[in-house]
Amino acid sequence: MPGLRTRVTDTFGAVRVMVRSGLVPFPRLDRGLASIRAAGTYGPFAGAVxxxxxxxxxxxxIVDELGQLTYADxxxxxxxxxxxxxxxxxTAGSVVGAMCRNHRGLVLTMITASKLxxxxxxMNTGFAAPQLVDVAAREQVRTLVFDEEFAAVAAALPTDVLRYRSWGERAETVAHLDDxxxxxxxDPVPTPSAHGSFVLLTSGTTGTPKGAPRERTSPLASAQFLDRVPLRPGQTMVMAAPAFHGTGLSxxxxxxxxxxTVVLQRRFDPLRAVELTADNRADVLVVVPTMxxxxxxxxxxxxxxHDTTNLSVIFAAGSAISPDLCRRTTAAFGPVLHNLYGSTEVAVATVATPADLALAxxxxxxxxxxxxxxxxxxxxxxxTEPEVxxxxxxAxxxxxxxxxDGRDKERIDGLLSTVDVGHFDRNGLLFVDGRDDDMIVSGxxxxxxxxxxxxxxxxxxVADAxxxxxxxAEFGQRLRAFVVAAPESDRDAQALETFVKGHLARFKVPREVVFVDDLPRNATGKLVRGALRDLDLPGD
Structure with missing residues (x-):
């Protein structure tokens, strides 16, 4: 755990970043302080609004398919x-679930829950009925707000769970938020004795998603993003990443x-995301790497x-970004990519700026x-040695x-495990080499x-891999590569194996290359390796 001197340094550093970014505007510090006080009363979302x-x-x-809403609205x-x-x-202490895509109904639900x-x-919008039922029972959800398209999934919950629709046609049996x-x-409502909180869910790529609560957030925490990402007042942000996940929510x-002004994309479509960025002269585009x-x-x-020359920040987080995608993004949009590494549990760990990504x-x-x-x-x-x-x-x-559920991640010296392994290079830049439990021991x-x-x-x-x-039997484990072929490619497995052999050690060369139409990914774009292991392939 950082000592007192480090905590003091961190605090002054965070305040300096908040002033520099305009979150606490100088010389109108009163407005910044009023916003901080409101966040302490209503929570970060409701307080800011x-x-x-x-x-x-x-x-x-916000702007969505139904139009615009001002902060006063x-x-x-x-x-x-x-x-x-x-x-x-x-009331205060009630547990509400939200299974919603990006739109005004989700934002209003966030603000309302906090004010109450x-x-x-x-909830993850990719949940099937059994997952929703399991998570709702564990988290003691007694109310669910959901989009019309998830009505069949929501119907699996016990009948005593209160339900509201947040998007879609109004139904006689379930009240719509607009109703x-x-x-x-x-008129203003009484302030709660304590503002509401969020429970974020892990990706669930290794089992049932776990709940990671976010109960109290220091106003200084915003500096973690603003320090290395030039977000500023008055910009326009296109939110393509799902807001139920840490990337979009933060x-x-x-x-x-x-x-x-936040332009919400309810369903991701790559061309539509570019159109929204151009049409709104957006400064910021928020995505997960697969997007x-x-x-x-x-x-x-x-x-x-499409004219995206106003774009100054592409903010990406949620999974690793390959060197190839970093270079292609810069070629397409210029030096605007900011890659955040973290997790649902630790939140922010590191941020790579365009300068970092150009260097490495x-x-x-x-x-x-x-x-x-x-x-x-x-x-x-x-x-402490580089390259190790x-x-x-x-922390x-x-x-x-x-x-x-009472469980925790491993902690050492007050720092929390990400379950990843990595190394620092000689410039002090972090590289994530993979998940600790994904390691393959071959020969x-x-x-x-x-x-x-x-x-x-x-x-x-190769389009994806x-x-x-x-x-x-001989090596304990062998490497199997699943490849989504690029359009009009030769689908030559031997050529890909030879390519890897020319760049990496022999034991890192896949002994099999399997071509597939796409890779199994969850709603936030993370690879579900377990689904690949479960595939029935000839010869297995």
């Missing part, structure tokens, strides 16, 4: 929804705190038809202010205090799939 509305900020807060409509929910018995002092569990708002007073909260891959794959002929494509960058990253070996001894692989541990003001040698996957991504015949270990 309320503070801007009270200050008379004449700006559009959001504040007033959430006041009406607070009254409606309170009349239905939702309720706990909001953000609850219409006709109710929009950037949505920052955008509202800065008084930005970025699909955008860049549109190619220069398509991308050149694929790097995870450096720790921003108030974040601390260290490597440890299997015995718990600190790794160790387990990654992080961050946004790190969680344990899962909702007594350790192989991390990400290195092989990144190399395969460099080949012109994943590598797993499968049982082998």
């Amino acid at each position: 309320h503070a801007h509305a009270v200050a008379g900020l004449d700006a559009v807060a 959001l504040d007033r409509r959430s006041n009406a929804l607070v009254r409606a929910w309170a009349a239905d018995g939702i 002092g309720a706990k909001l569990v953000l 609850l708002i219409d006709g109710r007073s929009t 950037q949505l909260g920052l955008a509202l705190a800065l008084g930005q 970025l891959q699909r955008i860049v794959d549109l190619g220069p002929d398509v991308l050149s038809r 494509p694929g790097t995870a960058g450096r720790a921003p202010v108030t974040c601390h990253v260290a490597l440890y070996d299997d015995a718990g001894t600190r790794v 692989v160790g387990r990654i541990f992080v 961050s003001g946004l790190s969680f205090n344990g899962y909702t 007594g040698e350790n192989v991390y799939p990400l290195e092989v996957e990144n190399l395969l991504a460099e080949h012109p015949d 994943a590598v797993i270990g499968v049982e082998d």
Whole structure:
């Protein structure tokens, strides 16, 4: 755990970043302090919206398929929804679930839950009915807000769970949020004794998603993003990443705190994301890496038809970005890519700026202010030498205090495990080599799939790739590569094996290459390796 001197330094550094970014504007520090006080009363989302509305900020807060809502609109409509929910018995301490795509209904649900002092569990929109039922039972969800398209999944919940629709046609059996708002007073509501909180869910790539609570957030935590990413007041942000996940949620909260306009993309489509960026003269585009891959794959002929010259930040997080994708993104949009490395549990670990990625494509960058990253070996001894692989541990003001089921991640010296391994180069840049539990032992040698996957991504015949270990009588495990072929490629497995052999050690060469139409990924774009292991292939 950082000592007193480090904590003091972190605090002053965070304040300096907040002033520099305009979150605490100089010389109008009173407005920044009023926003911080509102966040302490209502929570970071509701507090920011309320503070801007009270200050008379004449700006559009969000844009979705139904049009625009200003900060004052959001504040007033959430006041009406607070009254409606309170009349239905939702009070401080209630647990509300939300299974919603990116639109005004989700944002209003976030603000309303916070003003009521309720706990909001953000459900993955990719959940099937059994997952929703399991998570709702574990988290004690008694109310669910959901989009019309998820009605069949929501129907699996017990009948005593209160339900509201947030998007789609109005139904007689389930009240729509708009029905609850219409006709109710929009006057300010009483402040809660304690503002609401969020429960984020892990990706669930290794089992049932776990709940990671976010109960109290220091106003200084925003500096972790603003230190290395030039988000500023008055910008326009296109939110393509799902807001139920940490990437989208954090950037949505920052955008509202800065008084930005957020354009919400309800369903991701790569061409539509580019169109929204161009049409809105957006400064910021928020994506997960698989979205970025699909955008860049549109190619220069398509991308050149849309004016994205106002774009100054592409913010990507959620999984690793290959060196090839870093270079292609820069070629397509210029030096605008900012790659954040973290996790649901630790939040922010490092951020790679365009300068970092130009120096070392694929790097995870450096720790921003108030974040601390260290490597440890299997015995718990600190790794300090460059180019030496160790387990990654992080201390961050946004790190969680344990899962909702009572379990926790490993901690050393007050730092939290990311379950990844990596190394620092001689410039102090972090590289993530892969998940500790993804390591393949082949012929007594350790192989991390990400290195092989990144190399395969460099080949012109490869659109996407994943590598797993499968049982082998001679080597213990052998490497099997799953490849999504690029359009009009030769699908030559031998050529790909030869390509890897020319760049990596022999024990890192896949002994099999299997061509597939696509790779199994969850709603946030993370690879589900277990689904690859479960595939029935000839000869297995």
